[in-house]
Amino acid sequence: MSTIRGARERARVEVTAAIKDEARKQLAEEGAAKLSLRAVARELGMASSALYRYFPSRDDLLTALIVDAYDAIGAVAERAAADRAHTVPPVERWTAVACAVREWGLAHPHEYALIFGSPVPGYTAPMDTVGPASRVGLVFIGIARAASEAGELAVPALAPELRRDAERMAAEFAPGVPPAAVAALVAAWAQVFGLISFELFGQFNRVVEAREPLFRRAVGELARSVGLPAAPAA
Amino acid sequence: MSTIRGARERARVEVTAAIKDEARKQLAEEGAAKLSLRAVARELGMASSALYRYFPSRDDLLTALIVDAYDAIGAVAERAAADRAHTVPPVERWTAVACAVREWGLAHPHEYALIFGSPVPGYTAPMDTVGPASRVGLVFIGIARAASEAGELAVPALAPELRRDAERMAAEFAPGVPPAAVAALVAAWAQVFGLISFELFGQFNRVVEAREPLFRRAVGELARSVGLPAAPAA
DNA sequence: ACAGAAACGAGAGCACTGCTCTTGCCTGCC
DNA sequence: GGCAGGCAAGAGCAGTGCTCTCGTTTCTGT
Numbered sequence: 001m002s003t004i005r006g007a008r009e010r011a012r013v014e015v016t017a018a019i020k021d022e023a024r025k026q027l028a029e030e031g032a033a034k035l036s037l038r039a040v041a042r043e044l045g046m047a048s049s050a051l052y053r054y055f056p057s058r059d060d061l062l063t064a065l066i067v068d069a070y071d072a073i074g075a076v077a078e079r080a081a082a083d084r085a086h087t088v089p090p091v092e093r094w095t096a097v098a099c100a101v102r103e104w105g106l107a108h109p110h111e112y113a114l115i116f117g118s119p120v121p122g123y124t125a126p127m128d129t130v131g132p133a134s135r136v137g138l139v140f141i142g143i144a145r146a147a148s149e150a151g152e153l154a155v156p157a158l159a160p161e162l163r164r165d166a167e168r169m170a171a172e173f174a175p176g177v178p179p180a181a182v183a184a185l186v187a188a189w190a191q192v193f194g195l196i197s198f199e200l201f202g203q204f205n206r207v208v209e210a211r212e213p214l215f216r217r218a219v220g221e222l223a224r225s226v227g228l229p230a231a232p233a234a
Numbered sequence: 235m236s237t238i239r240g241a242r243e244r245a246r247v248e249v250t251a252a253i254k255d256e257a258r259k260q261l262a263e264e265g266a267a268k269l270s271l272r273a274v275a276r277e278l279g280m281a282s283s284a285l286y287r288y289f290p291s292r293d294d295l296l297t298a299l300i301v302d303a304y305d306a307i308g309a310v311a312e313r314a315a316a317d318r319a320h321t322v323p324p325v326e327r328w329t330a331v332a333c334a335v336r337e338w339g340l341a342h343p344h345e346y347a348l349i350f351g352s353p354v355p356g357y358t359a360p361m362d363t364v365g366p367a368s369r370v371g372l373v374f375i376g377i378a379r380a381a382s383e384a385g386e387l388a389v390p391a392l393a394p395e396l397r398r399d400a401e402r403m404a405a406e407f408a409p410g411v412p413p414a415a416v417a418a419l420v421a422a423w424a425q426v427f428g429l430i431s432f433e434l435f436g437q438f439n440r441v442v443e444a445r446e447p448l449f450r451r452a453v454g455e456l457a458r459s460v461g462l463p464a465a466p467a468a
Numbered sequence: 469a470c471a472g473a474a475a476c477g478a479g480a481g482c483a484c485t486g487c488t489c490t491t492g493c494c495t496g497c498c
Numbered sequence: 499g500g501c502a503g504g505c506a507a508g509a510g511c512a513g514t515g516c517t518c519t520c521g522t523t524t525c526t527g528t
Contacts, residue, residue, distance in 0.1 A: 046478085047477060
C-alpha cells in the first residue's frame, strides 16, 4: 500500500510534501485566509497550474493540513498520556495531557485555529478528518477507562435526558466506561478547548496574565467532574 | 452628539446602515471570508468605489460588524439577567444567561464565529471592540456580585500564583467581588464559550445529540465552581 | 522493444477580489 | 450666488482560484 513503485511516485510524494510544508509555512506567517496557492507555487518555483495536479483545489490543500494538524495534536496527547501511564494519579495524567495540548496550540496557533476555530467559509469537513480528529478525545477516554477498570472512578450523576446519548457514545467510543462518565467527559473536553481557544484567540488579552495556573486549576476541576480521583487508591 | 444636522448626514447614516445590513446578510449566507465589498455594492446598486466613502477598508466593515455583534450578544445577556433579577436562585440566573447567549449563537452562527472564532487573517482587534466585548462578562460578574452582597457566595479556593491577577481583575472590573470568585468566573466564562463553540463549530456532530441538556448541566456545575448557591439563603 | 496511455509542467486566459486615482456632479454653508 | 467639500462612477492595478490547451516525460501492456 505504501510501497513506492518508481521514480514517478517517489517524486510525487516528495512534491506533495514540499507543497504542504510551504503551505504550512505560509499558514504560520499569515493565517489560513491568506494562504494562496499561487504564492506557494511561486515559492516552489513551479507554475500555479501545476499545483492542481497534487491538490484539486485550495480546500483540498486545507483539508490535508487539517488532517495533519489533528494527527499532530493527537500524537502530542497520546505521548503525554503514555509517558505517565500508571505512574501518576489520574487527575495529574489528565492535566498533563491537557497542558500538552495547550502547549501545542501555543506553538502552532494558526494550525490550532484551523481545526478548532470557526470553520472556513463554505467549507464542510470531509470524512477523512473524523479519524484523526478523535485521537485527543480517545486519550481522555483512555484515562477514564484506566481509572474505571482500577475501580477508582467516582461515577457522576447523569441527567435522564442525556441517558440515550451517553449510552450510545459509551458503546461506540468508550466500551467499559460508565455512560455518565462519558457524558461528563465530552462536556469537559469541550471546556478544555474553550480555555485554550479563549487564550489563543486573544480573549484573555489585558485580562488574565497568569494563564497557565488558571488553566491547570480549571482542568483539574474538570477532571474531578468526570470522576477521576486525585490520588490512586491505596 | 447623535443629532442629525441635515439631509446629507441623514443620508449618510442611512447608507451606512444599509451597507451593514447587506453585509450582515451576506455574512449569514456565506461566512466572513466570502464577504465581498463588491458584492455588497452590487446588491445595493452602487459602484464598489463609492462604498469606500463609508468604510475605508474591508477590515473596517468587519470591525463594525464585530462591534454590532458584541453589542447584540451583550444585550441578550443583559436582558436575560434583568428578566430574572432577584426572583430566582443565582445558579438559575447564571444558567439562563448562558442559555440565552447559546441561543443567540445558534441563531447567528456566523456573527458568533466573527467574535469568538479564530481571528481573521492579519486582523487585530482595535480598541473600539473592548467596551462592547466586555458586556457579557460584566453580566456574569453582576450575578456573582449580587450573590456576594447577599452573603450567599461560597468563595472558592485561590491558588497563590493567581492572586495578583485575581486582585487586579477584581479591582478593575468587579469591585466588591472576592478575587477568588473573579478568577473562577473568568475560567468559567471561557468554558461556557467553549461549550457553545464546540457545538456551533461542528465538533459535536455525530457525537452528541442532546446538546441543550449537556450544556445546562455543565453550565450549572460551572456556576457552582464560582461559588453561586443553587437556592437563595432562607 | 516499441507504441499507446497516463501523468506532468508551463502558459494563457476567465472571472473575481480589495483598493486607488481621476473625473465630474450636486449639495450645504458663508 | 459662488465655492469648497462630500459624493458617485468609471477605469485601472495587482492579486486570487481555477480551467484549458499544448508539448514533454515517464510508465506499461503487448
